[in-house]
Amino acid sequence: MSFEDHMTDLPADLLPTTRRALLHRIAVAQSEARTPSLVAGLVRDGRPVWSGARSMVDGHAPTPDVQYRIGSITKTFVAVLVLRLRDEGLLDLADPLSRHLPGTPADGATIAQLLSHSAGLAAETPGPWWERTEGSLRPRLDDLLEAERPLKHPVGRRHHYSNPGYALLGALVEKLRGEPWGEVLRREVLAPLGMDRTTLLPALPHAGGFAVHPWADVMQPEPLTDTGLMGPAGQLWSTGADLARWAVFLAAGDDKVLSADTLAEMRRPAVAPDDAEWTNTFGLGLQLRRHEGRLLYGHTGSMPGFTAALWISEADGLAAFTLANATSGVNAALAAELIALTAAHEPRLPAPWRPLPEVDPELTALTGPWYWGAAPNVLRLRADRVLELAPLSGAGRGSRFRPEADGTWIGLDNYYAGETLRVVRTADGTVGHLDIGSFVYTREPYGPEAAVPGGLDPEGWRAY
Template sequence: MTDLPDELLPGTRRALLHRLAVAQSEGRTPSVVAGVVRAGRPVWSGARSMVDGHAPTPDVQYRIGSLTKTFVAVLVLRLRDEGLLDLADPLARHLPGTPADDATIAQLLAHSSGLAAETPGPWWERTEGSLRPGLDDLLETERPLKHPAGRLHHYSNPGYALLGALVETVRGAHWGEVLRREVLAPLGMDRTTLLPEHPHAGGFAVHPWADVMRPEPLTDTGLMGPAGQLWSTGADLARWAAFLATGDDKVLSADSLAEMRRPAVAPDADWTTAYGLGLQLRRHEGRLLYGHTGSMPGFTAGLWISEADDLAAFALSNATSGASAAQLAAQLIAVTAEHEPRLPEPWRPLPELDEDLLELTGPWYWGAAPNVLRLRADRVLELTQLGATGRGSRFRPEPDGTWTGLDNYYAGETLRVVRAADGTVGHLDIGSFIYTREPYGPADAVPGGVDPEGWRAR
């Protein structure tokens, strides 16, 4: 929407500041930085600190932990889109000789490879990467798999370390340099780095039973860096949130980003969290959010996007536990949406009329089930089953005169318009399902035919 103001209303800003202040106070964290992005533009930022009269600016770096994984996933999808690999490829095809040779790239992205959650030996997050000099040091050699591959979601930090090594092998450069060149620089994110650069926050552990704290080590995790090494700022995360929401053809298309946020492993029936290809999904207060959480000793981070509300929010804190930056980011979206709900797009007629497409609109029947086909902008067709939750989908036009399903049951399936000998529209064929202008008619179009006596009363 072009008519949205660049800032939020005073009441909204006050409510957001209050939510942030509660998180810093009750979460007992030295500082918190947060912000809201609407329609791709930053519209609010705030900060609170334990120091009277001082708060960190959006240019102060915090460690973002596993938010790093979203950046690595984008690098891998770029390789896929360039045709340099397939997500169904086993890792060994591009990076042979690791304990995860048989895991597919998609499984590594989705944490469904069955690999162990953590490295053997000392906790990698608080120790230097020099303790794990080779890829063989990242997983147990005897039992690297804890679950059958592809069966369930089991979070694996070493899995993302292997994805970083994959990027290095295919590109021939360190993954951090590839990230800077292909993603960060094009998006203007020059304050996102592998190691902290001034000004940056220090990380602290706060005692659980007393209001005292101690510093946490700021480690270089080496080969484990793709799992959680990055440092970033509020200003840069606002740019990252805008990119994840809409895409940027210089970096990754909107279609590939949409693929990343679809659940890659079937979630539970009443799921509240799921995982795509490098992106987490969460249900929060009736909203579906996607993004990622992050934590490293001394820091927590969270970034969430609500597509339905056209809102994103991020939060950064510098305490190991206590304040949940991920929870705060989700709450900021809810507060903003409650105070300033998204304005619907104004209705506008189509810029031009195509009589052939107009002829396709209206009622269609799959067997006896009534449906309606509507014409939308850009020659998109929208099929909806009436009176029930059915197999509705939107269909994108293709150059050959067919349409491809975009969502729901018919995602990826082909819609064909079948015409009679006189050129009039006879029926629709969607992946062998036949839609006719009247229930079960005409008989020659319905698979298996119809009873020649027609409809009857009892």
């Protein structure tokens, strides 16, 4: 199927002016970056809405089924495998690696620190450059780090990107599953998500990788290596169509692979940001970036002959990816720019307000003003029995709370994340107060009948 045929199959959700602007942006990028070909795509609210491509060959552009090497985007797949092990109870993120894979230079690092690049490990292997040489040169895990000084920083003290760290995570998956990590990935992740064009080694049709001369319009092919044990750091090949599926999964989850709650955990910052402006940091296998005022998560990737990027904006309901077959040139921010461009042309429409499908008088009675001491707050009832507490002043300890089977609620965000909200009743069964992690919320500020910790002044409110 030609690229043009594929485009007619996509939902025509974007305005023609938006589609033209996206195409113009990637055309400029391919021309200015001097890359042999460039594929890009956009996902909105869980489905592909646009794809585009440019090529150095007149009258031809690669389709979304052509494979490119995706480099370190591979790490997001490895992280999902590790989180699956955690959710199955086979490991804890606080476990030291030595508990499951003893004898490596990272024995003292926790699995969470490896996932977030805070284990202090070296950024690269000892020579030769692993990305351009066959993995047969590094047949053992011991070959992936210097024997004398594998740690460049104290464990857990700072973010320091480590490719060998993810090779160790791949080995961890192999140890606990008893088979190669690539086979585990295919069976547990790729097959359930329908990503049959994501593979460890290239499968036709695939792009060739090239280096473009910095000062002349000439180029030469790059080696297409099998990096062996270093594969979990950047070995995968994928397509535009499969990356669109991966973006949908990272945004919403799929219970066949990993829950939405676990994916939300992966995209929370796990280490301190590298810069004072907080433009870049890392979660559990996911990069976090601020771009033009919006928070994005995803990952970039590069291998000799290829660059790739995948970014998702939760607030905009948008994801974008780029794939290029040159060692350098295409800026990793291009996918972020496609999100910003689309959001500027077509801002996300808010979901329409709808009333709740049923009325629960007991829950409705909980809504309205509540006071933490003398500070006024309001409690609202949302869909799915979610309670939302917000300070009336605009500053305070607001949170959303998810209902639990035992009649309590668990905080979802902000100060009360993970804390329990309990409705405390009086002897006659009426609601007395709310208890949130020992904080008491009452119906009136320091009311004489309120259960205020420490008691109340017997004279109550008075003028001075």
